[in-house]
Amino acid sequence: MGNDATAERPDETQGAALVCMPERGNSRGTPAAVPDGTTFNLDRLGSWGARDRFEVDRARTIAYAAATNDPIRQHLDGVYAPPVFAVVPITVMMADAAMSVVPDDLMLRILHGKHDFRFHRPIEPGELLEVRARPVGIEGKSSGVVVTSHIETYSVRGGDLVNEQYFVGFFRGGRFDGARGEPSPAHSFEENLRDREPDFVTDQTFDADQTFRYARAAGDPMPIHLVDEFAKAMGLPGIIIHGLCTIAFVSHALITRISPDDPTRLKRLAVRLSSPAFPGQTITTATWAAGHRDGRDRYAFETSSDSDRFVIQDGLAEFEPAIDKETT
Template sequence: MSFHREVIGVWDEPVEFPVTREHIIAYAEATNDPTPEHLEGSVAPPVYAVVPAFRTMANTTMAAVPDEWMMRILHGEHDFHIHRPIVPGDLLRCRAKVIGIHARSTGVVVSTMLETVDQDGVRVNDQYFAGFFRGAEATSEGETGPGHAFDESLREREPDLVAVQKYDEDQTFRYSEASGDPMPQHLSDEFAQSVGLPGIIVHGLCTMAFTSHALKNPQRLSRLAVRFSKPAQPKAHDHHLSLARRNRLRLRNCD
């Protein structure tokens, strides 16, 4: 079966999401967040922005995917464009559309745009999600998300900030509950191995949340974009998260 190109450019129906202080706290705790304002629930961490949009992101993306490939999705890239922080009491409306399907040398990328507004219709954030299907084939059509390639010249200088993050053994179970992401490759070794993974892998968005911990004032963040290059396991080594200029982030293994 082929990927469903007819859904490209079609917005889905918006979904509403009420933001509570308790849920912000639960997400902050599930991502080992050290920021006091996040742990007291007065403002949401930057990557919390995916939680209200997660259901529409998943449903809209999967509408483009043949049935036999749905459970083989990997998170390829994510790009947040943040217009304002999320706070308790927000009633958010989220919608999504597939913007492109593209063949790559090792599989297929489905790119989805997400739009979140508040109860007054004011833009809160935009997001671009890339779902990767290793080994799949498709005819390319549509657009990809905005580019966010790392400036190679920055590799020659020391990072501005460095944070060290340890994955807890129960990290994926805690994150799954707080984020509403039930994908089994994060919860079952048996399933993860059945789709070619070494075992349970950490949610890409959980590792993305870790990168924001390097910021002294994450509420000033206007864009956070990453490419997930390798699955991480809860029992693997700690990782260094390095922040370079212009809010460009890179993640490297720490042996």
């Protein structure tokens, strides 16, 4: 499930953790046969699933900030939800969209491979959100099948698009020839950045009870994060940190260094989850300024653990430029 940080670049299909499992629906679509006899429901690609609504409770956004050791005052005070809280309203929906395409025998083999957040504005406590999801692409890899899903979150009152997310699920052991639909959004690390030292490096340490606090705040009770015996039965040395908890840690590591006074400047956060982290571990995020594109400041980053493994690779963050108050 992971690769040494000092090793060759790992297969991009590797994931960090199992995904919260939804109930399986009955809408399966028209199957497409592949060489090994399994079937994929390709007519689900591009089709939106049922909408759902989510009321944003201020106490829960504050609890999420606390559960991810978020130091940002606007998050701890409940002014804004932390950026990665955006996944809470759609956790089950994003996995269900991916699994609507694959055969039933692959359902329990899903790993969280990549995640790409596009923040149009922050989520505000007290608002009512409406969410929807659709699978948009599938691609066969040497070690499994990748399914990309697109999720949108809207404000019910204002009707505006609050955020978009691309969830890339990797199904271990599946077989599919070629690719259909849309590829997952690109955010590969630019290797020439390694010609210089990172612009800043941030160390963070997970608490011993991190997974239990995160599970309660996020509503993600997967036993691989909570039950040691279950994690060991899955071939791990013990319970692992939720991949999204790791992403949340990295989000506030970036914000506190780049835009500590205004967390809403973060407009995109994209990662590839490479291997799991564990309670008590220290992670180190190395960040490089990567230029300016489409009106945004870009930063590339990688996160490794103290066991010399990458936990996040191909990291990309985009921030709105800071406003110079003296010139406005």
